Amino acid sequence: MSEATHDEVHRHPAPKGFIRKYIFSVDHKVIGIQYILLALSAVVVGMLMSVLMRMNLSWPGTKWPIMGTLFPTGAPNGVMSAEFYLSLVTMHGTLMVFFVLTTAPQGGFGNYFLPIQIGAEDMAFPVLNMLSFWVTFVGFIVLLTAIFAEGNQTIGAWFTKLGESAWGAGSGTVGPIGGWTGYAPLSALGKVAGPGQGAGVSLWIISIAIFCVGSLLGALNFITTLLNMRTRGMSLMRMPLTCWAWFTTAVLALLSFPVLLGGGILLLLDRMAGTSFFIPGGEFVSGSLIPNHTGGSPLLWQHLFWFFGHPEVYIAILPGMGATSHILSTFARKPIFGYRAMVFAIFAIGMLGFFVWGHHMFISGMSPYSAVAFSILTLSIGVPSAIKTFNWLGTLWGAKIRFTTPMLFAIGFVSLFVAGGITGLVLGQTSLDFFFHDTYFVTAHFHLVMGVASIFGMFAATYFWFPKMFGRMMNESLGKLHFWITFIGVYAIFVPFHAMGMLGMPRRYSNFGEYEFLKNSHSLVLFVTVAAIITVAIQIVFYFNFFWSMFRGKKASDNPWEATTLEWTTATPPPHDNFAGVIPTVYRGPYEFAVPGAPRDFIMQTEPEGVEVAAGLGERSGNGGNGHQH
Amino acid sequence: MAATVTSTEVIDAAVGGGPRPRGGNGFNKNGGRNGQDGEQLRFSPARYRMGVWVGICSIVMLFTALTSSYIVRSASGNDWQPIVMPKVLWLSTALILISSVTMEISRRSLKQQKDARYGRWLMITVVLGLGFLASQLIAWRQLVRQGVYLASNPYNSFFYLFTAAHGVHLAGGIMALGYLLVRTRRKRVTVEGELRRVGAADSATIYWHFMDGLWVVLFVLLFYWK
Numbered sequence: 075m076s077e078a079t080h081d082e083v084h085r086h087p088a089p090k091g092f093i094r095k096y097i098f099s100v101d102h103k104v105i106g107i108q109y110i111l112l113a114l115s116a117v118v119v120g121m122l123m124s125v126l127m128r129m130n131l132s133w134p135g136t137k138w139p140i141m142g143t144l145f146p147t148g149a150p151n152g153v154m155s156a157e158f159y160l161s162l163v164t165m166h167g168t169l170m171v172f173f174v175l176t177t178a179p180q181g182g183f184g185n186y187f188l189p190i191q192i193g194a195e196d197m198a199f200p201v202l203n204m205l206s207f208w209v210t211f212v213g214f215i216v217l218l219t220a221i222f223a224e225g226n227q228t229i230g231a232w233f234t235k236l237g238e239s240a241w242g243a244g245s246g247t248v249g250p251i252g253g254w255t256g257y258a259p260l261s262a263l264g265k266v267a268g269p270g271q272g273a274g275v276s277l278w279i280i281s282i283a284i285f286c287v288g289s290l291l292g293a294l295n296f297i298t299t300l301l302n303m304r305t306r307g308m309s310l311m312r313m314p315l316t317c318w319a320w321f322t323t324a325v326l327a328l329l330s331f332p333v334l335l336g337g338g339i340l341l342l343l344d345r346m347a348g349t350s351f352f353i354p355g356g357e358f359v360s361g362s363l364i365p366n367h368t369g370g371s372p373l374l375w376q377h378l379f380w381f382f383g384h385p386e387v388y389i390a391i392l393p394g395m396g397a398t399s400h401i402l403s404t405f406a407r408k409p410i411f412g413y414r415a416m417v418f419a420i421f422a423i424g425m426l427g428f429f430v431w432g433h434h435m436f437i438s439g440m441s442p443y444s445a446v447a448f449s450i451l452t453l454s455i456g457v458p459s460a461i462k463t464f465n466w467l468g469t470l471w472g473a474k475i476r477f478t479t480p481m482l483f484a485i486g487f488v489s490l491f492v493a494g495g496i497t498g499l500v501l502g503q504t505s506l507d508f509f510f511h512d513t514y515f516v517t518a519h520f521h522l523v524m525g526v527a528s529i530f531g532m533f534a535a536t537y538f539w540f541p542k543m544f545g546r547m548m549n550e551s552l553g554k555l556h557f558w559i560t561f562i563g564v565y566a567i568f569v570p571f572h573a574m575g576m577l578g579m580p581r582r583y584s585n586f587g588e589y590e591f592l593k594n595s596h597s598l599v600l601f602v603t604v605a606a607i608i609t610v611a612i613q614i615v616f617y618f619n620f621f622w623s624m625f626r627g628k629k630a631s632d633n634p635w636e637a638t639t640l641e642w643t644t645a646t647p648p649p650h651d652n653f654a655g656v657i658p659t660v661y662r663g664p665y666e667f668a669v670p671g672a673p674r675d676f677i678m679q680t681e682p683e684g685v686e687v688a689a690g691l692g693e694r695s696g697n698g699g700n701g702h703q704h
Numbered sequence: 705m706a707a708t709v710t711s712t713e714v715i716d717a718a719v720g721g722g723p724r725p726r727g728g729n730g731f732n733k734n735g736g737r738n739g740q741d742g743e744q745l746r747f748s749p750a751r752y753r754m755g756v757w758v759g760i761c762s763i764v765m766l767f768t769a770l771t772s773s774y775i776v777r778s779a780s781g782n783d784w785q786p787i788v789m790p791k792v793l794w795l796s797t798a799l800i801l802i803s804s805v806t807m808e809i810s811r812r813s814l815k816q817q818k819d820a821r822y823g824r825w826l827m828i829t830v831v832l833g834l835g836f837l838a839s840q841l842i843a844w845r846q847l848v849r850q851g852v853y854l855a856s857n858p859y860n861s862f863f864y865l866f867t868a869a870h871g872v873h874l875a876g877g878i879m880a881l882g883y884l885l886v887r888t889r890r891k892r893v894t895v896e897g898e899l900r901r902v903g904a905a906d907s908a909t910i911y912w913h914f915m916d917g918l919w920v921v922l923f924v925l926l927f928y929w930k
Contacts, residue, residue: 371777
């Protein structure tokens with residue numbers, strides 16, 4: 075590598091060619107948008123799968139047009155098979171959790187705005203940043219390949235050649251059927267475990283492993299950037315809460331993804347190299363004895379998976395919390411209530427998240443003593459969560475709220491977080507979980523709190539930062555229409571889920587018609603399906619608004635929301651090095667709204683204070699500012 | 705590990721040194737004399753060291769997951785059959801321990817601006833690292849010849865897995881050292897270039913010591929942990 079290219083890698087002057095500028099770009103802003111577009115693509119597939127699931131549940135046995143042609147084995151004559159349904163469940167979960175809820179909030183918005191909000195010109199390691207996106211993208215492609223390896227006989231046959239015994243292929247489902255949790259031992263056995271457990275599962279594991287690597291590179295970059303590249307005056311306690319959220323998320327990703335990666339390697343070895351990490355001896359599957367395996371522990375997989383899996387749900391929601399705090403304060407025109415408490419609470423939620431994975435496994439036969447410990451730790455997460463909720467409400471209290479679309483979505487986030495979080499207290503208790511485990515009650519809980527709430531955080535972030543990213547405003551009327559229908563829609567979908575769960579309706583079943591005790595709840599199932607179809611359909615308005623506004627929206631000024639943080643001090647959209655060579659200096663905290671005596675109702679972070687105030691603050695804030703003493 | 709965090713006195717002299725106005729972001733001296741200081745210097749070598757420490761955290765978690773599985777699995781069945789340690793692993797261990805020393809000598813030489821010495825010891829470290837990998841491969845070959853395969857016993861599975869995972873990470877370290885070695889040929893002209901080189905050498909050293917320590921832990925776990 076020559077000196078010139080070396081400098082280019084690190085300081086990277088604005089690239090000229092299309093490929094360096096938009097495809098293999100090292101600019102964190104371009105990479106952020108790439109992540110957002112990846113999530114926007116994945117979420118379409120995930121949503122369509124959920125509609126197919128609802129259609130199958132509501133009208134089982136119906137011959138759907140097109141489906142028979144697309145999936146001749148999975149949906150013969152257009153009637154979806156049970157395996158087909160399970161593979162929809164699996165791929166919906168995997169796509170949503172990994173490629174939507176993990177990529178958009180952190181990889182997308184975090185990448186774009188963390189460096190700008192701390193006054194850095196880029197991420198700490200721009201090339202690594204580019205790699206982490208493209209590695210993630212490869213993971214996405216491999217996951218899509220899993221669909222075709224299982225769903226299509228012809229394509230599946232190509233993969234069969236890679237190893238008949240462990241792989242198997244072309245089961246005619248849409249993808250692997252192990253669920254997003256891929257529980258061993260079925261996921262560890264290969265195609266002997268049945269349709270949808272062949273090549274698709276191997277590709278599914280490989281895809282997740284690749285995704286882990288991409289996320290780890292990203293997390294490394296986020297942490298280093300935040301610790302090392304803050305601009306002058308940007309002390310930790312002057313950072314916007316979004317930065318704290320992205321930082322905590324990166325710490326969670328850094329510590330949890332390696333565990334999933336390790337588990338994935340073990341699982342893949344079980345499938346492809348004949349080891350027995352997770353496969354016990356003497357196992358019967360579909361009436362045949364599984365030979366050549368002894369002594370493996372299926373529960374070990376659950377421990378490894380959930381040690382990752384629980385932090386993962388916080389990886390999904392914490393950035394939403396950050397964005398919500400940021401946006402609530404901006405449109406309430408008030409400082410965030412209890413900034414310090416918010417910082418500690420978000421960190422506490424993140425750290426506690428590492429010690430509660432057992433609550434996913436209460437019915438696994440664990441010792442009641444450890445179950446109680448996991449239960450108490452789980453319920454204790456309610457404390458920092460309540461701190462955050464009350465601080466959000468405190469921020470809104472007595473405020474002259476500007477009800478813009480991002481604000482509506484941020485308030486919607488608070489609502490959904492409370493509605494979904496409160497059932498966490500129910501499920502976190504061992505005795506109640508024994509009944510609710512694997513029912514629709516669980517599905518309702520995690521969809522509200524980690525699924526929809528996170529998505530609302532991202533909608534808020536999209537409407538809020540769109541003008542900065544693309545230089546144009548999104549349409550407010552369409553935005554409000556989108557908000558109200560989505561908000562009512564998600565409650566209409568997920569509140570009945572609680573009732574279904576209490577009736578004992580098990581999740582992941584493709585058909586409830588055979589069960590006498592569930593016959594009466596069919597109207598509930600139908601209602602949810604109609605609500606789901608309407609809610610999914612209204613997202614077309616969002617997509618239209620997003621892409622239409624990109625080219626035709628009203629031109630945005632540099633600070634359309636009258637916000638205070640650094641991203642609003644620079645041009646719209648920001649230049650290649652974010653601040654056009656002028657490095658900002660920060661003099662104050664991030665949420666200085668309605669400061670008494672100030673000329674406007676907001677003060678930018680870069681506005682210097684009066685001389686004597688500045689001297690006092692300088693002494694206090696420089697927690698590393700002992701430079702003169704060396 | 706405190707010794708691996710270098711100061712950058714030499715570099716400071718080159719930029720003109722002297723106290724600068726207070727600034728920076730208040731983390732880890734970044735804001736004082738050694739830190740970033742407005743337009744003059746936007747780069748601090750602390751970035752590389754920090755990056756490598758963060759990376760080490762994730763590698764620690766990977767091996768925590770794998771070693772926990774090892775401990776759990778050893779207790780979950782009665783099919784656990786440890787193997788007799790191939791003697792050549794003592795050679796591996798010796799090689800990697802020595803390589804840590806040579807790496808440290810190399811890093812200190814760079815700090816004292818003895819470029820030729822730095823390059824020489826870097827080269828020796830790379831050779832020792834490759835020797836370690838070769839020695840591990842020999843151990844594998846010996847085991848395979850005895851009929852000890854990956855899937856024949858859970859203990860063997862973990863043995864191959866640990867050595868392979870460690871070997872892959874060490875190979876990454878060797879590539880980093882190779883990169884440093886190629887770059888010793890060129891003179892740094894800019895202050896920032898020099899800072900980057902020091903930062904890169906420091907972080908490679910930290911990583912190398914970590915790989916050394918990791919091997920010792922795995923070695924003890926595989927052959928002395930009961």
